[in-house]
Amino acid sequence: MFNDIGPLELITLVVLAVLVFGPDKLPKVIQDVMRTVRKIREFSESAKQDIRSELGPEFKDFEFEDLNPKTFIRKQLDNDELGLKEIRNGFDLKKEMAEVTDSVHSTDTPAASSSGGRIDMTKKPEEPGEDNRPPFDADAT
Numbered sequence: 001m002f003n004d005i006g007p008l009e010l011i012t013l014v015v016l017a018v019l020v021f022g023p024d025k026l027p028k029v030i031q032d033v034m035r036t037v038r039k040i041r042e043f044s045e046s047a048k049q050d051i052r053s054e055l056g057p058e059f060k061d062f063e064f065e066d067l068n069p070k071t072f073i074r075k076q077l078d079n080d081e082l083g084l085k086e087i088r089n090g091f092d093l094k095k096e097m098a099e100v101t102d103s104v105h106s107t108d109t110p111a112a113s114s115s116g117g118r119i120d121m122t123k124k125p126e127e128p129g130e131d132n133r134p135p136f137d138a139d140a141t
Contacts (some may be wrong), residue, residue: 005013021029048064056060065071 017029018026052059066075086112
């Protein structure tokens with residue numbers, strides 16, 4: 001819950017608590033907060049036990065964390081009944097990427113093959129002749 005609080009934030013919270021409640025009332029406030037947290041935890045555990053008992057013996061291994069969509073999907077994908085592990089293991093991504101890379105690098109274009117794999121950027125493009133006019137696009141004008 002508080003995993004992302006750094007040391008500077010923690011010191012700031014302690015100083016703020018001392019300023020707001022004072023050094024004499026701070027231990028009492030901490031005890032009250034801890035007592036409230038314990039009561040909330042006990043209440044949630046009793047609610048979970050009540051729900052499990054009401055669901056019956058079919059759901060004795062039911063976990064409330066399974067209701068989280070990420071956990072549910074991860075659990076279903078790791079299930080061996082569907083055969084997804086075999087499908088996932090059948091793909092060799094590194095091999096397929098190497099094949100794609102090799103096929104891309106081995107493709108020769110006419111301009112590239114005539115100059116040893118390099119394109120001559122100093123060569124000017126051919127101008128269209130009088131009878132080879134560029135196409136006319138009525139929508140562009």
